[in-house]
Amino acid sequence: MRNLKIATLMKTGLAFLFLVFIGLTLASIIAMKTAQKNYHNLDQLTDRMLVISDTRYRITGIRANLNYFVSELKAGRPFPVDGEQRLINDLTVARQDISAWEKEPKATPEIQALANKIASEVHTLLDFSQDTSNRIKNHEIDSFAIADRINNLSTLIDQYSTLSNNLNEKINDDYHRIVSQYITLCIVFIVVISVLFILILGWFKRDFLFTVQQLVTTFRHMGNGDLTFTIPPSKENELGVLFKELERTRRSLISIIASVKHSAVTIQSRASDIACGNQELSCRTEQQASALQETAASMEEIKTTVGHNAENAQQASSLAASANQTARNGETVMNGVTETMQKIEHNAQQIAEINNIISGIANQTNILALNAAVEAARAGEQGRGFAVVATEVRSLAARSADAAKEIGDLIKHSVNNVSHGVKLVSSAGSTMQEIVKSTTQVSNIMREISVASEEQSSGINQIAMAINQMEIVTQQNATLVVESASATDAMNDQTRELTTRVAFFNTEEGDETAAAV
Numbered sequence: 001m002r003n004l005k006i007a008t009l010m011k012t013g014l015a016f017l018f019l020v021f022i023g024l025t026l027a028s029i030i031a032m033k034t035a036q037k038n039y040h041n042l043d044q045l046t047d048r049m050l051v052i053s054d055t056r057y058r059i060t061g062i063r064a065n066l067n068y069f070v071s072e073l074k075a076g077r078p079f080p081v082d083g084e085q086r087l088i089n090d091l092t093v094a095r096q097d098i099s100a101w102e103k104e105p106k107a108t109p110e111i112q113a114l115a116n117k118i119a120s121e122v123h124t125l126l127d128f129s130q131d132t133s134n135r136i137k138n139h140e141i142d143s144f145a146i147a148d149r150i151n152n153l154s155t156l157i158d159q160y161s162t163l164s165n166n167l168n169e170k171i172n173d174d175y176h177r178i179v180s181q182y183i184t185l186c187i188v189f190i191v192v193i194s195v196l197f198i199l200i201l202g203w204f205k206r207d208f209l210f211t212v213q214q215l216v217t218t219f220r221h222m223g224n225g226d227l228t229f230t231i232p233p234s235k236e237n238e239l240g241v242l243f244k245e246l247e248r249t250r251r252s253l254i255s256i257i258a259s260v261k262h263s264a265v266t267i268q269s270r271a272s273d274i275a276c277g278n279q280e281l282s283c284r285t286e287q288q289a290s291a292l293q294e295t296a297a298s299m300e301e302i303k304t305t306v307g308h309n310a311e312n313a314q315q316a317s318s319l320a321a322s323a324n325q326t327a328r329n330g331e332t333v334m335n336g337v338t339e340t341m342q343k344i345e346h347n348a349q350q351i352a353e354i355n356n357i358i359s360g361i362a363n364q365t366n367i368l369a370l371n372a373a374v375e376a377a378r379a380g381e382q383g384r385g386f387a388v389v390a391t392e393v394r395s396l397a398a399r400s401a402d403a404a405k406e407i408g409d410l411i412k413h414s415v416n417n418v419s420h421g422v423k424l425v426s427s428a429g430s431t432m433q434e435i436v437k438s439t440t441q442v443s444n445i446m447r448e449i450s451v452a453s454e455e456q457s458s459g460i461n462q463i464a465m466a467i468n469q470m471e472i473v474t475q476q477n478a479t480l481v482v483e484s485a486s487a488t489d490a491m492n493d494q495t496r497e498l499t500t501r502v503a504f505f506n507t508e509e510g511d512e513t514a515a516a517v
Contacts, residue, residue, distance in 0.1 A: 020189055027182055027185050028182070052118070056153070058094045068080065098119055111163050114156065222253075261499065303461060321443050355404050355408045359401055361400075362400035369390045372393070
């Protein structure tokens with residue numbers, strides 16, 4: 001049993017306890033089932049005895065009612081209807097009770113045979129009582145003999161009661177016997193479990209607790225930093241495997257701690273080098289950050305100047321566009337003036353033609369007036385009045401011709417002026433077209449300058465943002481370098497502490513292993 005595995009022992013013990021539990025459970029179930037059955041049988045016996053007793057009581061009442069009917073008739077009184085109704089109710093209830101009781105199964109064949117006799121006797125007695133009641137009601141008889149029948153039924157009921165009581169005592173005896181057997185079985189199980197518990201407790205104290213004490217001693221050495229001890233071999237069960245693994249763990253700890261000592265020294269040396277490098281990097285990063293700040297300030301000034309140039313270029317572009325639009329409007333107006341002057345010139349020519357027609361009409365009128373004056377002179381006195389009119393007409397025609405001549409001179413002068421104006425307007429229109437073309441070129445150039453200034457401003461903004469970002473990153477790098485230096489110093493301190501703590505372990509056996517590592 002010394003090399004018996006703990007798992008096998010525990011499985012065997014648990015299996016035995018499980019079997020004991022199953023046995024107790026089955027015994028309990030059997031005892032409860034038996035008790036339940038006995039209780040049910042006793043309950044049925046009691047109910048059946050109550051039915052028989054109630055039937056006997058009702059038959060006694062029926063006999064009393066029949067005697068009452070006979071006494072009433074002998075006294076010369078009418079048949080009692082209310083008593084007849086009570087009799088009918090008792091007969092009905094008694095028939096129903098005995099029929100139900102008869103159908104129920106009985107405990108033994110002997111009781112069953114006796115119950116059949118009782119049921120048959122009850123039915124016969126009830127039929128006799130019904131018939132007797134009818135004959136009394138019809139005044140056919142004045143007496144009846146029912147006592148022998150009732151006594152016979154009472155004898156059968158007493159026999160049934162005796163058998164039921166005997167069965168009741170038998171059931172009680174069986175119940176007490178089963179309870180005694182169950183108690184004896186429980187005592188046996190308790191004794192067996194107690195013996196098994198004592199055996200397991202002895203093994204537990206002798207083997208398990210002793211092994212655990214060895215483990216406690218081993219862990220106490222390891223907790224004190226002593227790894228020079230050797231763990232003795234143990235049994236071949238789970239605890240023996242635990243001791244083997246613990247010995248392997250001890251040797252692994254010796255190797256690991258030696259390696260940690262070597263690594264701690266190396267890390268401490270590297271940490272010192274990293275601290276020096278971080279210090280130098282921190283100084284350079286600060287210089288770079290200062291240079292970037294100056295560059296950022298210069299880029300801000302350039303950005304401001306370029307921004308003003310872009311705004312001025314935008315304003316100049318807007319003014320050039322406005323001037324271009326004004327020149328285009330002037331060109332449109334000059335085109336309208338040219339068209340108007342051309343219309344005026346055409347109208348003046350038409351007026352000159354009309355004036356020539358008027359002048360021709362005046363000359364013809366003058367000739368006609370002259371002819372009329374000649375004809376009036378030939379007429380003598382009769383044509384004197386006509387001669388006066390002709391003279392006036394001639395005078396008017398002369399004046400019209402003079403006026404037409406003056407108008408013609410004015411129109412000719414106007415046409416000459418209009419022609420000259422048309423030429424000047426055409427020249428002005430050509431000049432306006434050149435101005436519009438020039439202003440358009442200027443506007444396009446200013447727009448390109450404005451776009452270029454905006455792009456230059458955007459590019460400078462991006463450069464400024466990039467420089468600001470570089471400045472932020474450089475400052476962050478400087479912060480990180482400082483943090484790295486602090487972390488390196490802390491690592492250096494932790495390495496010293498680690499070396500001190502690792503020196504707590506005594507690993508004399510692990511020197512060769514550490515050297516190999």
